[in-house]
Amino acid sequence: MTPVTTAGDGKTPTRGSARRALVGRLSWGLADQAASSMTNFAVGIYVARSLGLTAFGVFSLAWVTYGVVLSVSRGLATDPLVVRFSGVPDASWRGAVARSSGTALGVGAAVGAVCLAVGLGVGGSVGPAFACLGVMLPGLLLQDAWRYSFFAAGTGRKAFVNDVVWGVALVPAMVVAARVGSVAAFVLAWGASAAVAAVYGCLQSGIRPRLTGAREWLRAHRDLGYRYLVENVSTSGASQLRAYGLGAIVGVSAVGVIRGAELLLGPFLAVLMGLSLVTVAEAARVLRRAPHRLGLFCLLLGGVQAVAALLWGAALLLVPDQLGELTLGDVWGSASELIVPATLGVAGAGLGTGAAAGLRALGAARRSLRSQLFASACYVIGGLGGAAVGGTVGSAWGVAAATVSGSVVWWLHLRAALREHRPSPLPEVRTS
Secondary structure, eight states: OOOOOOTTTOOOOOHHHHHHHHHHHHHHHHHHHHHHHHHHHHHHHHHHHHHOHHHHHHHHHHHHHHHHHHHHHIIIIIHHHHHHSTTOOHHHHHHHHHHHHHHHHHHHHHHHHHHHHHHHHHOTTTHHHHHHHHHHHHHHHHHHHHHHHHHHTTOHHHHHHHHHHHHHHHHHHHHHHHHHTSHHHHHHHHHHHHHHHHHHHHHHHTOOOOGGGHHHHHHHTHHHHHHHHHHHHHHHHHHHHHHHHHHHHTOHHHHHHHHHHHHHTHHHHHHHHTGGGTHHHHHHHHHHHOGGGHHHHHHHHHHHHHHHHHHHHHHHTTOOHHHHHHHHGGGHHHHGGGHHHHHHHHHHHHHHHHHHHHHHHHTOHHHHHHHHHHHHHHHHHHHHHHHHHHHHHHHHHHHHHHHHHHHHHHHHHHHHHHHHHTTTTHHHHSOO
């Protein structure tokens, strides 16, 4: 057999050392996702208890909008970074990170200016929240870019530390926001604490984002970036359309109810949203070293997440109402009715993310885009169609059916992509 060497070191890794390295990187990935999950969960719970159902619905609209902008940043800046610069020599990684993080910062500044203008123009209860979100977007997107950068380098410990810094900074910020008692104050507190972590990321990496390198980055990776942009925006845009449509069909309070149900499943939703922090980079490594194992890796990844989501949902059904009300306040009563469909939706999405990671690692952007567009269309149709028929509960069941259908399409495309890719690695594993 021709030996397989790691990038840049000229050494042949043993099976045991490679497995230990993989376990180490995944462990830091899990630790980072745990920190991120706890932060998101704490913010949601604190805001829900402090503001009440309607104001929490306004905060949720700002949160969903941030998700759309984040998906733009990831598609253009950090997704290509993870696919093409995972496990590369340090000099190559540093140059790529400077341009990638500069792109993320530029996206935050550009879209943030639009959000600020729209927020000031809209006014009312929603306008100030969106104006504050616009101010905070550059810091929020840069913090996320550092996390992707560290996982691409295989240094997940730094990503974990960065998220912990954000969580620590959140504590005093949320206390101050609670004293003010407005949605805008909570958005500012959330974004300002992220900005603290973003600045710390510059110190951790020793890299300054290069805004002037954004154009070069976009041009060099346009074959992946623009497809990932459409793919990511279709995901978060579908969530936003569902949220706005649900608010129009049922009422703004219904958006808060859906967000409350999502908070109950927060650990798994956070893992799904940030999945490519770990799994795409690891799938890319599996593809380089043992391409015949990529399908099994993706199946295990998706299967474990789906089973874990089902177990978590089963545990939530056993939570007594007193404890639920203590956690979510007035939101609990309505959110608890959505546990079963929300759990099935997360389980279906978890299974699909295994296939999505494989398609990203293969660089099969066209197949990945087709899969995501289909899944997003199902999500919007199921969510709004269900809302029109059965209100908030109907919307939750419609989304559950949509995610399961989307997962099937993801796996069909991964299967086809693996068949197409098989001829290329044969010369590397051929007996000499």
